[in-house]
Amino acid sequence: MRDFTDGSADTGMTTHPVAEMYAAEHKAGKLDRREFLVRSTALGLSAAAAYSLIGASPALADGHRAVPAAGGTLRIQSEVRALKDPRTYDWSQMANVTRGFLEYLIQYNNDGTFEGVLLESWEANDDATVYTLNLRQGITWNNGDAFTAEDVAANVTGWCDSTVEGNSMATRMGGLVDADTGVIREGGVEIVDDYTVRVTFPAPDITLVPGLADYPAAVQHRDFIGTNPADHGVGTGAYEITEYEVGVQATLSRKEGHTYWRDTYLDELVFVDLGQDPAAWFAGAEADEFDMTYETVGEFVDLFDAIGWNRTEVITAATVVVRPNQNNAPYDDVRVRRAIQMAVDNEVCMVLGINGQGVVAENHHVCPIHPEYAELPPLVHDPAGAQALLEESGHADFEFELVSIDDDYRKNTTDAVAAQLRDAGFNVTRTIIPGSTFWNDWTTYPFSSTNWNHRELGVQVLNLAYRSGVPWNESGFANEEFDTLLTEANGIVDADARRVVMARLEAIMQEEGVTLQPYWRSLFNHTRPGVVNGHMHTKFEINVHYLGFEA
Amino acid sequence: MGAFILRRTGVMILTALCLTLVVFFLTNLFPNLEKLAKTQGNARMSDAEVVSWLDRNGYGGPMLVRYGEWLGVMPGWTREDAETGVITGRCIDFGMDAADAPVRCGLLQGDLGFSTVSDEDVGNVLPRRLMLTLKLMAYAFGLMVPAALLIGVLAGMREGSRLDRTLSTLSIASTATPEYVSGVIFIVLFASTTAGVSGMLTEWGWLGDGGWLGDRRTLFLGSARSAMTDITFWNFTLPVTTIALYGMGYIARMTRASMAEVMTAQYIRTARLKGVSFRNIVLKHALRNALIAPFTVIMLQFPWLLTGVVIVETLFNYNGFGWTMVQAASNNDIELLLACSIVAVFVVLLTQLISDIGYVFLNPRIRIS
Numbered sequence: 060m061r062d063f064t065d066g067s068a069d070t071g072m073t074t075h076p077v078a079e080m081y082a083a084e085h086k087a088g089k090l091d092r093r094e095f096l097v098r099s100t101a102l103g104l105s106a107a108a109a110y111s112l113i114g115a116s117p118a119l120a121d122g123h124r125a126v127p128a129a130g131g132t133l134r135i136q137s138e139v140r141a142l143k144d145p146r147t148y149d150w151s152q153m154a155n156v157t158r159g160f161l162e163y164l165i166q167y168n169n170d171g172t173f174e175g176v177l178l179e180s181w182e183a184n185d186d187a188t189v190y191t192l193n194l195r196q197g198i199t200w201n202n203g204d205a206f207t208a209e210d211v212a213a214n215v216t217g218w219c220d221s222t223v224e225g226n227s228m229a230t231r232m233g234g235l236v237d238a239d240t241g242v243i244r245e246g247g248v249e250i251v252d253d254y255t256v257r258v259t260f261p262a263p264d265i266t267l268v269p270g271l272a273d274y275p276a277a278v279q280h281r282d283f284i285g286t287n288p289a290d291h292g293v294g295t296g297a298y299e300i301t302e303y304e305v306g307v308q309a310t311l312s313r314k315e316g317h318t319y320w321r322d323t324y325l326d327e328l329v330f331v332d333l334g335q336d337p338a339a340w341f342a343g344a345e346a347d348e349f350d351m352t353y354e355t356v357g358e359f360v361d362l363f364d365a366i367g368w369n370r371t372e373v374i375t376a377a378t379v380v381v382r383p384n385q386n387n388a389p390y391d392d393v394r395v396r397r398a399i400q401m402a403v404d405n406e407v408c409m410v411l412g413i414n415g416q417g418v419v420a421e422n423h424h425v426c427p428i429h430p431e432y433a434e435l436p437p438l439v440h441d442p443a444g445a446q447a448l449l450e451e452s453g454h455a456d457f458e459f460e461l462v463s464i465d466d467d468y469r470k471n472t473t474d475a476v477a478a479q480l481r482d483a484g485f486n487v488t489r490t491i492i493p494g495s496t497f498w499n500d501w502t503t504y505p506f507s508s509t510n511w512n513h514r515e516l517g518v519q520v521l522n523l524a525y526r527s528g529v530p531w532n533e534s535g536f537a538n539e540e541f542d543t544l545l546t547e548a549n550g551i552v553d554a555d556a557r558r559v560v561m562a563r564l565e566a567i568m569q570e571e572g573v574t575l576q577p578y579w580r581s582l583f584n585h586t587r588p589g590v591v592n593g594h595m596h597t598k599f600e601i602n603v604h605y606l607g608f609e610a
Numbered sequence: 611m612g613a614f615i616l617r618r619t620g621v622m623i624l625t626a627l628c629l630t631l632v633v634f635f636l637t638n639l640f641p642n643l644e645k646l647a648k649t650q651g652n653a654r655m656s657d658a659e660v661v662s663w664l665d666r667n668g669y670g671g672p673m674l675v676r677y678g679e680w681l682g683v684m685p686g687w688t689r690e691d692a693e694t695g696v697i698t699g700r701c702i703d704f705g706m707d708a709a710d711a712p713v714r715c716g717l718l719q720g721d722l723g724f725s726t727v728s729d730e731d732v733g734n735v736l737p738r739r740l741m742l743t744l745k746l747m748a749y750a751f752g753l754m755v756p757a758a759l760l761i762g763v764l765a766g767m768r769e770g771s772r773l774d775r776t777l778s779t780l781s782i783a784s785t786a787t788p789e790y791v792s793g794v795i796f797i798v799l800f801a802s803t804t805a806g807v808s809g810m811l812t813e814w815g816w817l818g819d820g821g822w823l824g825d826r827r828t829l830f831l832g833s834a835r836s837a838m839t840d841i842t843f844w845n846f847t848l849p850v851t852t853i854a855l856y857g858m859g860y861i862a863r864m865t866r867a868s869m870a871e872v873m874t875a876q877y878i879r880t881a882r883l884k885g886v887s888f889r890n891i892v893l894k895h896a897l898r899n900a901l902i903a904p905f906t907v908i909m910l911q912f913p914w915l916l917t918g919v920v921i922v923e924t925l926f927n928y929n930g931f932g933w934t935m936v937q938a939a940s941n942n943d944i945e946l947l948l949a950c951s952i953v954a955v956f957v958v959l960l961t962q963l964i965s966d967i968g969y970v971f972l973n974p975r976i977r978i979s
Contacts, residue, residue, distance in 0.1 A: 141729035147651065224659045225651045289729075305728045306937050307929045331835070333927055339833075343927065345803055346831040346845070366803055366827075495940040499645050530656050 077185070077552050078102050089555070094430040097515060098554055100173040101268045102183050127591035127607020132327040134349040135601065136340050139309045139332040142289040145277035146218060147225035151512075151599040152353065154274035156303075156330055159311040159603045160201065160294030161277035164192065164211070165268060167515060169373050169597050171428070173268055177206065177278055177295065187263045187552045194254040200280050201317040202293050208250040213281040215258060219243035223285065230523060230530070231270030233549070234260045263550030266522070269515040274600065297323045297604060306332050311603060324607030335494060337467060344368065350587040351606075354599065357414060357467045360583045368585040371594045374418065375513035375582055376426035376520075379469055381461070381476045382574040385535035387505035394452035396572030402445035402483035403476055405438065408577035412472030417578040423568035424524070424576050425561065429517035430554045433562035435569065442483035449485065459487045462507035464497040468580075473508040476575060502533040509533055513597050517561060518548050525573060536573045615963070622959040626952050633951050634677050637944040643669050646942045650726055668700055680723060680948065682716025717952075723945030727937055732949045735934070740953065742838055743919055743930035746849060749841075750915065754854035754861065755908055761858070762865020762904065767892050769870040778866065785859030789921045793852040797925075801832030801848060834926040849926040853918045857911050861904055868903040872896045902972045909965030913958035 078099040085095040138152045145161060148154055164178045175181070179195045198206040221229035221241045229236050235258065237244040249257045258267065270276065279286070280293045292299055297319035302310035309330040313323075333343045337359045343349060344366065355363050355370070364370055383390035383399065390396060405419050418427070425432050449455050459480065463473035470491060477487045501509055514520045523529065526545060527537035544560050544567075551557035568574070586593035592605040636642070647663045648655055655663065664670055668687040678684030679700055686700030688708065697708035701715040715721040722732035758781075765777040784792075799806040808828040811817045819825055824844065831845040872878065873896055881891050919932035927933075931953070938946040970976050 141650075141727065143650075224663055225655050304929075305730075333833070333835075334924075339927060342797065342801070342832040343835070345801065345828055346833040346835070347826065348833055348835050348927075362804075493940075496641075496645060498648060499641065 081554070084555070090430075094171070094428075094554070097171040097173075098430050100171075101265065101515070102187075102552070124592050124605050126322075127324045128610035129324050129607070130326050131324075131608045132329065133325050133351065133590065133606055133608070134329040134331050135351045135353065136333055136343060136349040137330045137353040137601075138335070139303070139305055139307065139330050141305045142303070143287050144223070144226075144285050145279065145288060146220075146223060146228045146275050146285070148275040148277075149225070149227070151274050152330075154277060155353075155599075155601040155603070156300070156309050156311065157277055157288050157294070158296065158601070159298035159328065160292065160296035160300075160314070161279060161288050162295050163272060163276055164278060165272045166600070166602070167269065167272040167598060169594065171515075173272060177211075181268070183552075185552075187265050187550065188260045190258045190260075190267055191251070192256045192258065194256070195320070196254055198295050198320045199318065200293055200295055201299070201314050202280070204280065206295055207253050208256045210278065210281045211256045212248050212250050213284050214278050215248045215256070216243050217279070217284040218276065219247065220285075228270070228273075228275050231266065231273060231276070233264050233266060233270075233522070234262050235264075262546075263552065265549065265552060266516060266519050269519060272515075272598075274598065295320070298328070308332055319604075321604070323604040325603065328603050328606070335466070344585075350590050351593045352584045352586075353601070354595070355583045355585050357416075357471075360414075360416065360585075363585040367588065369588055369590075370583055370585055373582050373595045373597050374428065375580060375597045376428060377511065377513040377580045377582060377597075378420060378424070378426075378576055378578065379412070379472050379508055379510050379580075380424065380534075380574045380576045381473060381506075381508040382534040383506045383572075384502075384504065384533065385537075385573075386503075387535075389452065389454040389457050390505060390535075392452050392454065393570075393572055394448050395454055395457075397570075398445040398448040398452070398483075398572075399480065399485075400445075400569075400572050400575055401439065401441045401448065402485065403479045403575055403577070404440040405575075405577035407479060408472050408475045411475035413468045413578065413580055416583070417580045420576050420578050421565075421569070422572075422574060422576050423565035424511070424520055424574065425517040425565055426579050428579075429515075431517045431548070431557045431561045433558045433565055435562065435565055438569075442479070446484040449483075455484070457486065459485055459506060460490055461487055462490045462492060462504045464508070465491045465493045469508055469510055472577065476508075476577075502531065504533075507533075512599070518545065518557075521545055521564060522549065525568070534573050536571065538567060538571065541567050541571075611967075615967075618959065618963050618966075622955065625959065626955040629951050629955055630680075630948050631677060633947055634680065634944070635673065637942055637947055638669070638673050638676070642942045646726060646944070649941055666698075678716075679714075680716050680945065682714050682718035682721070684716075685713045686711075686715050722949045725938070725943050725946040727941040727943040727946065732946050735946065736931075736949050736953070739929065739931050739934045742928065743923070743932060745841070746846075746853070746919060746923070746928065746930060747912075747915055749846060749850045750853040750857075750918075751911075753850055754858045754911075757854070758858045758861035759865055759901070759904065761862040763869050763892070763897065763900065765862065766866035766869025766900065767873060767888075767896070769873065774866070777862070781859035781862040781866075783859070784855045785863070787856065789852050789856055789918055790925065792855055793848070793922060793925045796830075796848045796852060797832040800830040801828045803827045832926070834928040838929060849922050849928060852925075853915065853922050856918060857915065861907055861911065864907045865900065865904045869896065869900040872900040875899075902969070905968060905972060906965045909961045909968065912961040913954070916954060916957060 081090060081095050081099050084090040137155060140150055140153055142153055142157065145157065163176050166174050166176050168174055177195055177198060179193045181190060181192045183190050192211060194208060194211060200206060218228035219232045219236045219242060220226060221236050235243055235247045244261065246259060251257050279288065283291050283293055289300060289303060297313055298311040299314040300309065301312040311328040313326055331349045333339045337356055340352060341359055341362055344363065360370065383396055385391050400422055409415055409417050409419055421435060421438055461473060461477050463470050474489065477489050480487045511520060522545065523531050525532060525536050527542050541564060544564050548557050548560040548564065551560065582595050584595040589609045591607045591609055643664055644660050647660045651659065651663045666689065671687060675684055679686050688697055688699035690697050699708065699711060702708050702711040725732045725735050728735045761777050761781060765774045768774060803809060808817060811823065811829055812827065815821055816823045817826060817829065830848050834845055834849045837845045878891060878896060881895050919930060920935060923930045923933040924936055935950045938950060
């Protein structure tokens with residue numbers, strides 16, 4: 060590999076031939092800046108190097124963040140859930156607390172770039188089967204041990220262990236997991252030297268980097284893989300848990316006697332749990348219980364604005380799907396599923412569901428901000444056609460039961476879908492299930508709505524949710540052509556080439572009427588004036604090391 | 611008397627047994643266990659993973675045996691991992707050697723079990739939360755009882771007067787307004803920057819920066835979280851008033867009825883005819899006899915307040931006993947719920963016992979046999 064960035068601010072970083080190609084594409088106008096950044100940083104370029112390839116300067120100063128004043132206690136409204144083995148985390152809130160001491164190899168930024176945290180840099184080979192991870196040197200664990208390649212290898216091995224219940228990292232590791240044994244395949248991870256680790260996939264895989272940046276990928280000490288971090292408290296970060304009362308609050312304080320490898324500002328952070336009701340959060344804000352919301356939803360965005368808090372917004376690939384489950388009649392009939400899609404105007408769902416705070420989507424769960432997004436002909440809203448199609452299928456008398464969780468936007472969106480279906484002549488009953496029990500059967504409800512978080516690449520969510528037989532396949536979709544094409548797309552580094560396959564994948568999603576996916580959500584949060592770096596993150600990440608107050 | 615207390619204690623234990631068995635049965639229905647597994651394991655676990663999780667964590671055996679384990683009459687479950695050979699069990703704490711662990715660990719051994727939602731021993735969680743609720747109830751009682759008695763006596767001393775009608779109407783209105791209504795009304799009126807009086811006060815400069823009522827933005831706080839560490843007039847008034855108001859009307863009505871009855875008694879008439887002043891009749895002759903009936907009512911308010919705190923603590927985000935019960939129920943936290951029900955049985959029957967015994971002392975005509 061040729062060193063491309065020699066002489067730039069980031070000496071020593073190597074670029075990737077494909078990244079050079081991306082840069083050419085970007086300059087030719089075929090690739091917008093965000094897409095270019097996502098793709099080239101996923102291949103191992105630092106954000107600065109990527110920017111330099113296209114002759115641009117980064118939008119923000121070094122590290123993309125403002126520098127707050129040192130000291131202070133910041134209170135964040137966030138659910139405080141019982142901690143467990145990070146691999147099995149199912150809530151970003153858990154990771155936000157442990158991020159104070161359990162850091163990540165790589166982080167994902169709002170501008171679509173990947174940035175090394177515990178990694179100095181990483182490179183992929185030409186066909187994206189071999190990744191070389193270069194560790195940042197001079198990092199120590201707070202028990203005094205040095206952070207070395209052994210830690211990384213132990214974590215990768217742990218992430219690939221699909222025999223651990225609820226280990227969602229195993230899905231993210233893809234081909235590294237041996238399908239027969241359920242653990243890491245032989246030779247999957249090698250320690251090259253103290254600060255270099257090589258990961259080898261059997262087939263091309265471009266989702267490793269986003270997977271490493273995801274919230275269950277917290278890096279534990281090599282001796283504590285599979286344990287609850289709250290029990291041992293060993294990590295590389297600057298903080299330690301000094302108080303943890305589930306459902307009430309958690310406190311992180313700066314760890315005495317531990318030298319953190321970079322600057323950090325706050326002395327103490329408090330995570331204040333005010334339950335799941337946004338009205339309670341608002342009451343808490345008025346009663347001065349916290350300085351920053353985890354997320355602000357729906358009408359509360361305007362309410363928080365009204366009391367003088369600062370709003371931050373990020374457009375994401377987070378969404379709600381209202382999906383029929385094809386294992387249940389009559390949803391096994393493609394005509395019924397198509398009829399559902401035709402009967403619903405996605406824009407109406409967006410306006411009624413989230414006050415129009417988002418972008419209209421096209422029922423294929425690939426977002427325009429995904430690099431491989433292919434534009435398809437616009438959807439047709441045709442209630443009359445839907446009714447005709449439903450009658451043709453012979454299910455016109457069927458009583459459709461549409462299930463949703465009892466909350467704000469998911470319930471409203473599902474209500475909007477139900478209302479439009481009724482207008483088109485469907486016989487619909489709505490069932491609303493409380494949040495505490497909804498998730499018991501979320502993959503098996505015959506017809507229900509589910510929220511999906513943002514993912515960095517279009518193929519990722521298709522792999523998680525629509526491949527035949529995967530655990531989170533809630534639509535019961537099983538299509539051989541789709542699976543084959545998806546496997547093919549997973550190995551195409553070149554985004555234009557991948558887009559060709561992607562166009563077909565998106566078309567299959569629409570033709571098969573797999574899911575009703577009306578919009579992409581913008582995410583908001585609010586901070587009290589004076590809070591620095593409390594910007595909403597695409598993936599609900601809060602990195603406590605960056606937070607602080609204005610001087 | 612001794613036999614009476616003994617018998618009551620027996621009834622208390624029997625009731626607690628029955629209630630916990632019912633709670634145990636309901637929380638151990640399979641859908642509830644499934645919910646537990648998913649909240650503890652992973653929200654998106656598959657069915658096979660759920661079964662394996664339940665089995666591994668000791669929820670697999672017959673229900674009655676597990677109830678026995680919880681009581682401490684049956685040996686706690688143990689399980690050896692087939693691959694690693696590590697022995698886990700009900701009585702083996704994190705990091706403890708299996709050989710050192712006790713055989714039984716249940717209620718009889720003083721072990722209330724483990725709260726899955728709090729990730730802590732129930733014995734640690736519950737006292738802390740009960741303490742908070744005790745504070746809330748103490749303040750609520752301190753406000754409710756004197757105010758209710760005063761209203762009741764004032765209303766009852768001249769039955770049918772304008773004062774009586776006014777106070778009676780007020781007490782009926784307060785009894786007819788449940789906590790979830792009055793609490794919300796209070797929050798809107800006194801603890802919102804956009805509605806109610808706070809906006810006006812801020813405009814006048816009474817609130818906000820440099821205001822003489824404090825630099826808060828609202829008159830009272832709509833969230834009692836800060837009261838958990840530091841009770842102030844501004845953060846505790848709304849929850850206390852919300853609880854007190856509901857019970858106040860009821861006690862006042864009882865006191866009024868009792869007072870009105872006493873005021874028509876022969877000896878009061880005699881006192882009047884003798885020329886005793888009205889003030890002395892009320893304070894020296896009527897009051898003592900009129901307060902016997904409200905005493906029982908007041909004692910019975912205790913268990914009933916337990917339901918009140920569930921709503922108020924959730925509404926005002928005060929993490930006490932009531933809030934804990936809601937959390938435990940919605941997360942199917944079996945052992946925490948069981949401990950909560952024991953506390954509830956204890957509170958109900960103990961206050962009844964006190965009220966029965968107290969009644970004997972207040973009213974010499976009653977004998978306990």
